[in-house]
Amino acid sequence: MKVRMTVNGVPYEDEVEPRLLLVQYIRGMLGLTGTNIGCDTSSCGSCTVLFGGESVKSCTLLAVQGEGAEITTIEGLALPDGRLHPVQRAFRENHGLQCGFCTPGMVMAAVSLLNENPHPSAREVREGLEGNLCRCTGYHNIVEAVLAAARSEDLS
Amino acid sequence: MIPARFDYRRAGSVGEAVALLSEFPGAKLLAGGHSLLPLMRLRLAVPSLLIDIGPVSGLSYVRDEGDHLSVGALTRHRDLELSEVVRREAPVLSYAAGQVGDPQVRHRGTIGGSLAHGDPASDLPAVVLALDGTLVAEGPAGPREIPATDFFCGFLETAIGPDEVLTEVRLPKARGGWSFQKFNRRAQDWATVGVVAVAGDGRGTGPFRVALVNMGLTPLRAAAVEEAAAGGAGPAEAASRAAEGTEPPSDLNATAEFRRHLASVLVRRALEEAMAGERTVA
Numbered sequence: 001m002k003v004r005m006t007v008n009g010v011p012y013e014d015e016v017e018p019r020l021l022l023v024q025y026i027r028g029m030l031g032l033t034g035t036n037i038g039c040d041t042s043s044c045g046s047c048t049v050l051f052g053g054e055s056v057k058s059c060t061l062l063a064v065q066g067e068g069a070e071i072t073t074i075e076g077l078a079l080p081d082g083r084l085h086p087v088q089r090a091f092r093e094n095h096g097l098q099c100g101f102c103t104p105g106m107v108m109a110a111v112s113l114l115n116e117n118p119h120p121s122a123r124e125v126r127e128g129l130e131g132n133l134c135r136c137t138g139y140h141n142i143v144e145a146v147l148a149a150a151r152s153e154d155l156s
Numbered sequence: 157m158i159p160a161r162f163d164y165r166r167a168g169s170v171g172e173a174v175a176l177l178s179e180f181p182g183a184k185l186l187a188g189g190h191s192l193l194p195l196m197r198l199r200l201a202v203p204s205l206l207i208d209i210g211p212v213s214g215l216s217y218v219r220d221e222g223d224h225l226s227v228g229a230l231t232r233h234r235d236l237e238l239s240e241v242v243r244r245e246a247p248v249l250s251y252a253a254g255q256v257g258d259p260q261v262r263h264r265g266t267i268g269g270s271l272a273h274g275d276p277a278s279d280l281p282a283v284v285l286a287l288d289g290t291l292v293a294e295g296p297a298g299p300r301e302i303p304a305t306d307f308f309c310g311f312l313e314t315a316i317g318p319d320e321v322l323t324e325v326r327l328p329k330a331r332g333g334w335s336f337q338k339f340n341r342r343a344q345d346w347a348t349v350g351v352v353a354v355a356g357d358g359r360g361t362g363p364f365r366v367a368l369v370n371m372g373l374t375p376l377r378a379a380a381v382e383e384a385a386a387g388g389a390g391p392a393e394a395a396s397r398a399a400e401g402t403e404p405p406s407d408l409n410a411t412a413e414f415r416r417h418l419a420s421v422l423v424r425r426a427l428e429e430a431m432a433g434e435r436t437v438a
Contacts (some may be wrong), residue, residue: 001164006360011282018164018206040157042194045260054263060193064164065210112259130343131258
């Protein structure tokens with residue numbers, strides 16, 4: 001089955017099996033391994049990417065469902081000159097990660113959350129990230145990072 | 157986990173989906189996929205063909221039809237959360253849609269998919285029961301209406317025929333008192349038990365319709381509670397009958413006995429909140 005989609009601004013066209021999951025397409029065929037596979041059961045959120053600008057769990061979509069879609073992965077957030085996205089910068093500055101495994105998914109979920117609600121309360125951040133698990137339980141600084149990103153003036 | 161092999165076709169219209177369903181027994185419809193794909197990955201569902209109705213245009217909408225709302229089957233949970241019409245005319249639906257799963261799930265999952273899946277632990281089937289909705293299914297002979305009370309037939313079984321597509325949900329307006337209570341152990345879990353209560357006349361404060369999540373093989377109306385409340389019983393007295401006629405499961409999260417107790421607690425809270433009168437979604 002042929003599938004065409006744009007990932008991080010680059011158009012792709014590939015022949016895939018219908019049962020190929022979007023996360024496997026992104027990692028295995030496109031080589032974008034920043035998106036992690038965690039629980040593999042739509043629970044942990046580590047495979048979160050943006051689908052048309054909204055957060056989705058890429059382990060729970062078929063690659064063929066991405067036909068015509070605009071996908072953004074963690075690799076697509078920073079500017080081409082290497083400058084980090086404000087959410088990435090806020091995670092670094094606020095130590096919003098420990099082991100780092102959940103981080104790409106957390107960052108993508110946070111970007112989606114701030115698109116929908118640019119000035120969330122701490123409670124709204126916690127609720128907005130309910131689909132993402134951090135097994136280091138480093139939630140405190142993750143929430144701090146998202147709040148800091150919301151305060152930063154250059155949030156695009 | 158990768159699903160077992162299947163064939164995949166995109167349907168461009170409801171008619172095309174109906175034709176494919178008629179042609180291929182063993183096919184399943186794919187909408188948002190957030191109930192079906194997890195089952196397929198666990199090999200609990202092994203359809204030979206997936207008919208993707210995601211590309212069907214014109215099935216995502218909320219229309220104000222005067223006394224009721226018409227909601228397209230492909231309307232996502234996130235759309236219900238945000239819809240000004242739903243927030244105004246059926247606030248319990250907007251609120252409950254915002255409690256489904258997590259944001260990522262709500263960006264993909266659809267009301268039609270949730271209803272067609274028929275999971276007694278899902279939130280929206282109980283909401284549609286409590287709102288006394290009507291579902292529209294379209295097959296080779298055209299569309300037909302199914303009252304929500306006749307829709308849920310058994311565990312993950314609905315009244316939709318094998319060659320029918322659920323296209324629309326019609327919901328009487330319910331601007332009066334309402335409540336949605338969901339008890340779960342972790343943020344994104346299904347409800348251990350959930351309760352929906354709405355003022356039945358759609359405007360005032362009664363009589364109340366009450367539906368239960370995860371208290372049997374299907375989503376249920378709490379008939380004994382409704383009867384008691386209509387007879388003048390207060391929330392606590394009516395709620396003491398919450399488990400009548402239910403057969404709650406025992407599983408890793410809760411025993412049946414705990415669920416029966418929880419149902420009475422949550423029904424009492426739901427009635428107290430709904431009887432306090434109308435309110436907007438925060």
